[in-house]
Amino acid sequence: MENNTIKTYKGFDKDMTCRGFQYEVGKEYEHQGEVKACESGFHACENPFDVLGFYPPCDGKGNLRRYCEVEQRGELDRSENDKVCSSRLRIIAEIGLNGLINAGARFILDKxxxxxxxxxxxxxxxxxxxxxxxxxxxxxxxxxxxxxxxxxxxxxxxxxxxxxxxxxxxxxxxxxxxxxxxxxxxxxxxxxxxxxxxxxxxxxxxxxxxxxxx
Structure with missing residues (x-):
C-alpha cells in the first residue's frame, strides 16, 4: 500500500458517471473504508491508453465516452491490470479522446x-x-x-x-x-x-x- 500523490487518467460515461457514481470536473472525492484495487476505492490509470481497455470510446449504445486527467492521493493500491486505486481523487480537467490519445503518446514516448x-x-x-x-x-x-x-x-x-x-x-x-x-x-x-x-x-x-x- 502506497501513500502518495500521482497524476492519472480516467474514463466516464456520457453523463460523467463511472459505475453509477457521479463525478464533476474540479471536485475532489474521498472514499471511506478499505482501499483495494478492483474492489473498493477510486480507480484510474497512469498510462492513458490503459483507460481505453476499461472505457473504450463508445459504450456500445452509440454514446461517446468522456475522459479526464485526474489526481489520486492518500492511500494507493495497484492492481495487476494497470489500475490504481486510491482513497482520494480530484478531477483536474476534461481532455476528451483527443487529449487522452496525445497524453498516451507522450507517456509512451517518454519511456x-x-x-x-x-x-x-x-x-x-x-x-x-x-x-x-x-x-x-x-x-x-x-x-x-x-x-x-x-x-x-x-x-x-x-x-x-x-x-x-x-x-x-x-x-x-x-x-x-x-x-x-x-x-x-x-x-x-x-x-x-x-x-x-x-x-x-x-x-x-x-x-x-x-x-x-x-
Whole structure:
C-alpha cells in the first residue's frame, strides 16, 4: 500500500458517471473504508491508453465516452491490470479522446530508449493491423504503419516517417520526427470522411496531417 500523490487518467460515461457514481470536473472525492484495487476505492490509470481497455470510446449504445486527467492521493493500491486505486481523487480537467490519445503518446514516448531502438531497428518498416471494434493498433518502428478497420478504433504510430489509416469514425495518432529522431510533433485526428478520408494513409508532415501514397 502506497501513500502518495500521482497524476492519472480516467474514463466516464456520457453523463460523467463511472459505475453509477457521479463525478464533476474540479471536485475532489474521498472514499471511506478499505482501499483495494478492483474492489473498493477510486480507480484510474497512469498510462492513458490503459483507460481505453476499461472505457473504450463508445459504450456500445452509440454514446461517446468522456475522459479526464485526474489526481489520486492518500492511500494507493495497484492492481495487476494497470489500475490504481486510491482513497482520494480530484478531477483536474476534461481532455476528451483527443487529449487522452496525445497524453498516451507522450507517456509512451517518454519511456522509450530511442538510442537502443535506433541500434536494433526492431519493427522498422513493419505493419500493425486490428479489425476489432473499439480496438487499437500501435507501431513504434521507423517507416512503419498502423491500420484499424473496426468501429471507434485507434491507429497509433510513433516512429520516423510512419503512417496510419482507419475506417470512418476511427482515430489516427501520428508522430513527426527529424533526421535525428527528435520528436517535432504529435497529433490525433478523427477519420471524418471529409478532411480525413477512410482507408487512406496519412502521416504528420511539417506539422500538418498529410495524405500519402500506399
Amino acid at each position: 522509450v530508449n530511442w538510442k537502443d531502438a535506433k541500434e536494433s531497428n526492431t519493427g522498422n518498416r513493419s505493419a500493425a493491423t486490428n479489425t476489432g471494434n473499439c480496438s487499437a493498433a500501435t507501431n513504434t518502428g521507423n517507416r512503419s504503419a498502423a491500420m484499424v478497420e473496426g468501429k471507434e478504433s485507434i491507429a497509433i504510430v510513433t516512429g520516423k516517417e510512419s503512417k496510419a489509416k482507419g475506417a470512418l469514425g476511427c482515430w489516427l495518432m501520428l508522430t513527426e520526427r527529424d533526421e535525428n529522431w527528435h520528436i517535432l510533433g504529435v497529433k490525433a485526428v478523427k477519420v471524418d470522411g471529409e478532411a480525413v478520408k477512410p482507408n487512406r494513409w496519412y502521416k504528420l508532415k511539417n506539422g500538418e496531417i498529410t495524405e500519402c501514397n500506399d
